[in-house]
Amino acid sequence: MPKLTREEKLRRINANPALWLKNFVKVYYNGELVPFVLTKEQQHFVENMERFNITLKPRQIGFSTLYLGLILYYSFQYPNFNSLIMAQSEDVSAYLFTRLKLMYESIPEKYRIGFRKNNEMELFLENNSRIVVRTASKMKAESVGRGYSLNLIHLSEFAFYDEKFQTQALPALESTLIKNENSRIFIESTAHGMNYFYELFKESMAGNSRYKPFFYNWFCDSVKKQYQFEYELAKQWYKKGSLIKHLYDDEMDETEKKLYEMGATKVQLMWRRWRLQNMTPEQFKEDFPSTWQEAFVSTQESVFDQKQISDRLLFLPEPLNAKEINDLPDVLYPYLNKSLFIYKLPKPKEMYFAGVDTASGLSKEGDLSAMSILDSSGEQVAVFYQSGLPVYKFANIVNELGDYFNYACLMIERNSYGLDLINRLKREIGYLNLNKTKKWDKTTGRKTLEIGWNTDNVSKSKLIQDFKEAFEEGIILINDRETLQQMQIYMEKNGKLGNVRGKNNFDDLVIATALSIQSLKLGKYYV
Structure with a gap:
C-alpha cells in the first residue's frame, strides 16, 4: 500500500470529525490537556447522528464537550457556517464559551483559522463562520433565533429551561435551520422531571418524532472514563466497610444483580452504593439512569411508588410472539x-x-x-x-x-x-x-x-x-x-x-x- 502524502493525510483527517478532533483539538482530562479521543458513546453518536437529534444522558460524560468539538469542526470545514449554543443560565453559558475558546486555542497555529471576534460570547472566524453562545433564561421564547440562519444548534441541558420556553422556543429555532445536509440540531440533557423534554424524548423513542433519540446509561464506557477517580474512592470506602476487597455475587441484591446482567461492573456497583450514601435512589436514577424510563422518575405528586415502578421496569418479560x-x-x-x-x-x-x-x-x-x-x-x-x-x-x-x-x-x-x-x-x-x-x-x-x-x-x-x-x-x-x-x-x-x-x-x-x-x-x- 503506497504511503500517503501529507496532503492526502490532511484530506482524510478533515473528512472525518473523529480524526480531526483527535489530531487537532485538545481537552482537559483530570487536569491535563490531552488529545480529544472520542469515547465509544461519542463515536456512536457521530456515526449515527441525523438532522434532528435528542440525547438523554447521565451527568458529566463529555457530551457537551463533544458538541462543542463538532461545532468547531464544521465551522473550520465550511465557510459561513453559523452555530448557536444555548445554555440554561448565564454561568453555564460562560463556562461553555470558555471551554469552546480553550478547545479553539488548542488547535495548532498552522491549522487554526484566525478570528475576527473572540469575546461577548461570540467567536467569529476569518472564514466567516460564527459561533454564538446565548442564555435561555435571558431570552424571550417568541423572539429566539429571530434574524438568524443557522447551520447547527446545540441546546445544552434542555430539560432545565423554563417549560414555556422549551415549548415555544424549539419550533422557532427549528425554523432558522438552513436546509442543507450539514445542518443539525443537538438537544442534550439529563432528566429533570416530566416536562416538555420528557414528552419530546418519549415521542422520539416511540418513533413519533422527527428527532432521533440517543440514550446512554450510567455504566457505559464514557462514565467509566469520567468517574475513574470516584471509583477508586468507592473501592476504598467499600473495603473499609466490609473488610474485603471485592463485591461478591451473594452480596448483591436483586437490583444489583440485574444491573450486573445489563453491563454494570462490580466496581460500578460499589460506586453506586457509595453515591447512595448522599443521595436518594430517585436522585441517582435521575442523574445516572440505567434505562431511559427511570430517568424521569418524579416523586412529588406521584400516586404510585416510583422506586417500585423503576425497579419493575428492569425485570419485565418480553411479550409473546x-x-x-x-x-x-x-x-x-x-x-x-x-x-x-x-x-x-x-x-x-x-x-x-x-x-x-x-x-x-x-x-x-x-x-x-x-x-x-x-x-x-x-x-x-x-x-x-x-x-x-x-x-x-x-x-x-x-x-x-x-x-x-x-x-x-x-x-x-x-x-x-x-x-x-x-x-x-x-x-x-x-x-x-x-x-x-x-x-x-x-x-x-x-x-x-x-x-x-x-x-x-x-x-x-x-x-x-x-x-x-x-x-x-x-x-x-x-x-x-x-x-x-x-x-x-x-x-x-x-x-x-x-x-x-x-x-x-x-x-x-x-x-x-x-x-x-x-x-x-x-x-x-x-x-
Whole structure:
C-alpha cells in the first residue's frame, strides 16, 4: 500500500470529525490537556447522528464537550457556517464559551483559522463562520433565533429551561435551520422531571418524532472514563466497610444483580452504593439512569411508588410472539405486538379478570380504548390499547380477547362510551360474564345492581387507592411496560387524579388495570 502524502493525510483527517478532533483539538482530562479521543458513546453518536437529534444522558460524560468539538469542526470545514449554543443560565453559558475558546486555542497555529471576534460570547472566524453562545433564561421564547440562519444548534441541558420556553422556543429555532445536509440540531440533557423534554424524548423513542433519540446509561464506557477517580474512592470506602476487597455475587441484591446482567461492573456497583450514601435512589436514577424510563422518575405528586415502578421496569418479560401463541382469534392477529400484548397463555380452568376503559374512538389523537387482564393470582397476562377505535370495533375485540382468556369476567367503566360498550356486549354479542356493582337507589333507598363501574370522585379515589395498595404490597404483578409508564406519570394534584398533561400522556391502562383489580377482588364468574 503506497504511503500517503501529507496532503492526502490532511484530506482524510478533515473528512472525518473523529480524526480531526483527535489530531487537532485538545481537552482537559483530570487536569491535563490531552488529545480529544472520542469515547465509544461519542463515536456512536457521530456515526449515527441525523438532522434532528435528542440525547438523554447521565451527568458529566463529555457530551457537551463533544458538541462543542463538532461545532468547531464544521465551522473550520465550511465557510459561513453559523452555530448557536444555548445554555440554561448565564454561568453555564460562560463556562461553555470558555471551554469552546480553550478547545479553539488548542488547535495548532498552522491549522487554526484566525478570528475576527473572540469575546461577548461570540467567536467569529476569518472564514466567516460564527459561533454564538446565548442564555435561555435571558431570552424571550417568541423572539429566539429571530434574524438568524443557522447551520447547527446545540441546546445544552434542555430539560432545565423554563417549560414555556422549551415549548415555544424549539419550533422557532427549528425554523432558522438552513436546509442543507450539514445542518443539525443537538438537544442534550439529563432528566429533570416530566416536562416538555420528557414528552419530546418519549415521542422520539416511540418513533413519533422527527428527532432521533440517543440514550446512554450510567455504566457505559464514557462514565467509566469520567468517574475513574470516584471509583477508586468507592473501592476504598467499600473495603473499609466490609473488610474485603471485592463485591461478591451473594452480596448483591436483586437490583444489583440485574444491573450486573445489563453491563454494570462490580466496581460500578460499589460506586453506586457509595453515591447512595448522599443521595436518594430517585436522585441517582435521575442523574445516572440505567434505562431511559427511570430517568424521569418524579416523586412529588406521584400516586404510585416510583422506586417500585423503576425497579419493575428492569425485570419485565418480553411479550409473546406470534409463533408462541396458539389459536388466537383472527380478528386479534392484526393487533398482536402493536396494540395487543400477551405475556402468558391462557391455562385450562384458570379464571381471568379484566378491566375495560372505553374511549370515543372518533380521533386517533384522542384517548385510548384499553383492556387489562389479570389471572386469579393477580399477574397481568395481557393488555390491549389503541386510539381511534370506534366502540363497535372495540366491542368485538373485547369479546374475542375475553373469550380467548377463558371467558374472562369484565369490569367495564360504564361512564359515557362504556355504557354503549356494555349494551353492545350484552345485547348484540351476548357476552354475559360482566361484573356488577352495587349502587344506592336515591328514590327507594335500596341498593341495586348494575353492570360495570360507575366513576365519580369518590369511586375513582377508591379505584386508584386499591390499585396502589395491590401494586405496592405485591398483590398484583404488572408485566406490561406501557402500563408501568402510565403509572409513572399518574399524579394527584390539587385533589385531582390523572396523568401529567401533555401530548400522548395517557392514563387509560391505569384505569383499565384498576378496574381489573376490582374484578379480581369480587373473584367470581357470572356464568
